[in-house]
Amino acid sequence: MERQADGTFAGHTSPAYANMVGPFGGISAAQAMNAVLLHPDRLGEPVSLTINFAAALEPGPFLVAARAARTNRSTQHWIIEVLQGGQTVLTGTAFTALRRDTWSVDEEPMPVCPAPDLVPLGQGPIPMEWVKRYEMRPMEGAMPQVWDGSGESSLTRLWVRDNPARALDFASLTALCDVFFPRVFVRRATLVPIGTVTMTIYFHADLAQLQASGSGYLLGQVRAQAFRNGYFDHTAQLWSEAGVLLATTQQLVYYKN
């Protein structure tokens, strides 16, 4: 992305991350996050991010406007807007901070799972291009192979990393927070039209902890809490292979029928 004279960043969609309609939401969220990461006024590292998907991006260029709405001594609040042809396609807010060592504990336990090299790759064919950008090894709640309405739980656990493997950073972790297939597919074994509406990420790890994860796998766990009249949520956790809870994330997804 390139900084413009007015302070916005110019970016463009990539066919390598194409989804059914528009790009993979995770990559758009990562590009919005990146405008904060690249911003000369940024203070500290990302601690939280909310991205709202207001409209499908068209293939081509876009502008990201990221504004520090409030800067305190060691924290900063950002308002983000992504525009295409003068229309808002994404909105968001982010919080960055200088972190200090404190008493710390993970309360959500990492599930006991087989090592990544013991878990086979997820079965295809899944037609979306972006799926090829990730190596996914589902252990539980894989994408249904038969759409027979037989589902009973929306829980999925998988090992996942970029394909080809690359070192983890805040932008790639942002995108990885959106790799989970729609919970309504898993819960119902039924294909219905869907679209993510909003997504929030809490980054528990700092950059040093992301770098310590290197290009290893992340363990992702995700589950819906409610499906109700057109919208369902999911709540998810991502751990490093070494067992550090790197991020927790939730999203709200539109579904039809």
Added chain:
Amino acid sequence: MERQADGTFAGHTSPAYANMVGPFGGISAAQAMNAVLLHPDRLGEPVSLTINFAAALEPGPFLVAARAARTNRSTQHWIIEVLQGGQTVLTGTAFTALRRDTWSVDEEPMPVCPAPDLVPLGQGPIPMEWVKRYEMRPMEGAMPQVWDGSGESSLTRLWVRDNPARALDFASLTALCDVFFPRVFVRRATLVPIGTVTMTIYFHADLAQLQASGSGYLLGQVRAQAFRNGYFDHTAQLWSEAGVLLATTQQLVYYKN
């Protein structure tokens, strides 16, 4: 709140909802939500809300600027900013939508709990004025009575409603989503300085389901997932007495030491 000539809403803090520093965050979030609810351009009902607490509000007047950044056929994305003396004190985004009946199921089970009238009121003294505006009946994970560092879990379950009781609506439910005491107090049985940074709510219920809850109790359940270097999260659910999951919510909180 009163609409101004420039489209913003003028409101003011209330001593009835005072916290240690500034007002109770839940009431500020409810006032920000209210600017969307009262807005003449609003389409549909709230489905998600994110509020970021950028600075403590001073006692007195404030302005809420709520802007429909994108309006689609049946959905709308809002950007919200609350200002005091020209400075941003809260930022936020909201999503409203016209909802339609679809296949629906609650996946997160309501915990089995004794009826509200069998559960005693939480023990005081808690000095903050806002706490008196809620009737809280904790069943598990009550505020520690002895600060001896003995905590082992951050899980709390309680019955809660407005005091005096009042019919539930989107503004009061927004505030109720923030009634949980800081998880770090419960987990550590230790008092440390804290402050909520950001809070996201998914409204699973529509207005009819809120109205069906009347002025009854809500069952709130909350738990942290991670405490790490100055910030912890919590994830929470609120059910009606009849067992309908009304909202799920998460927040990120600053803590010291």
